Amino acid sequence: MKMSRRELRENIFLLLFRIEFNTREELQEQMDGFLEEKPNLSEPDESYIRTKVNAILDVLPEMDETIMRICTGWRLERLGKTELAILRLAVYEMVKDEDIPKGVAINEALELAKIYCSEDAPRFINGVLAKLA
Secondary structure, three states, rough: OOOOOHHHHHHHHHHHHHHHHHOOHHHHHHHHHHHOOOOOOOHHHHHHHHHHHHHHHHHHHHHHHHHHHOOOOOHHHHHHHHHHHHHHHHHHHHOOOOOHHHHHHHHHHHHHHHHHHHOOHHHHHHHHHHHHH
């Protein structure tokens, strides 16, 4: 069964969250295990998730630089790991992924924040991403 865009994005976010705790090489092993735990994952969906995670990792320093530039007065280390993973995904989609409208990237980031972060996080994330839009 094909995953929705939201489900794909959530899986990408969950994998990006792990980069804070693993090297890039270890993350590849983590990705293998994570995706193996998804019994109904179609080949195209798995390929999409792998491709997007690796594309984000390829430009991670650039994404982090953009986030730091927008979050004046904040260091990446001060951001919550969950919020950082959401911002990395959203900034990538807004800056590098022409298939995703900026408004959709922001809205999806807010939806992830509502599920995985504190109640203040969506407002913070919206403020950060609005500066990029």
